[in-house]
Amino acid sequence: MNKFELSSAFLIGHEKIDSDHVALVETLNVMVDAFTAKDIETCQKTWLHFCGQLKQHFIDETKIMNDFGYIEKDQGNDHQEILKHINTLGQDHNSLSDWEDCLLEMRNNLLSWILKHDLRFAQHLITIGYNPL
Numbered sequence: 526m527n528k529f530e531l532s533s534a535f536l537i538g539h540e541k542i543d544s545d546h547v548a549l550v551e552t553l554n555v556m557v558d559a560f561t562a563k564d565i566e567t568c569q570k571t572w573l574h575f576c577g578q579l580k581q582h583f584i585d586e587t588k589i590m591n592d593f594g595y596i597e598k599d600q601g602n603d604h605q606e607i608l609k610h611i612n613t614l615g616q617d618h619n620s621l622s623d624w625e626d627c628l629l630e631m632r633n634n635l636l637s638w639i640l641k642h643d644l645r646f647a648q649h650l651i652t653i654g655y656n657p658l
């Protein structure tokens with residue numbers, strides 16, 4: 526299975542948010558390696574790590590956005606929806622093909638869902654002239 530890549534189209538322009546996104550993609554790639562090595566136990570462990578990492582990311586990112594005066598009405602709901610979906614996705618995964626399904630779902634739908642709505646915040650940073658350098 527191919528590794529996940531974080532397209533530069535998803536760069537937000539905020540160091541912490543971008544580095545979190547890189548770390549999330551790296552975790553998914555640890556899963557790809559485990560899947561390729563047919564290591565179900567590591568798939569399981571890494572997935573749990575990913576879920577925790579994503580939950581923390583949403584908390585941190587919401588705080589950062591609020592600090593920038595950016596409040597998105599449905600963001601909290603979106604985050605809850607995604608976490609609910611993610612938690613269901615890894616449930617009762619016992620076989621290699623279950624983990625393959627999970628990785629494919631991440632690749633085809635969820636990762637872009639997770640990253641896409643941050644792009645509005647990226648636009649906000651441009652609008653307010655944020656330049657960290």
Ligand SMILES: [Fe+2]
Pocket residue numbers: 542546582586639640643
């Ligand atoms: Fe994010």
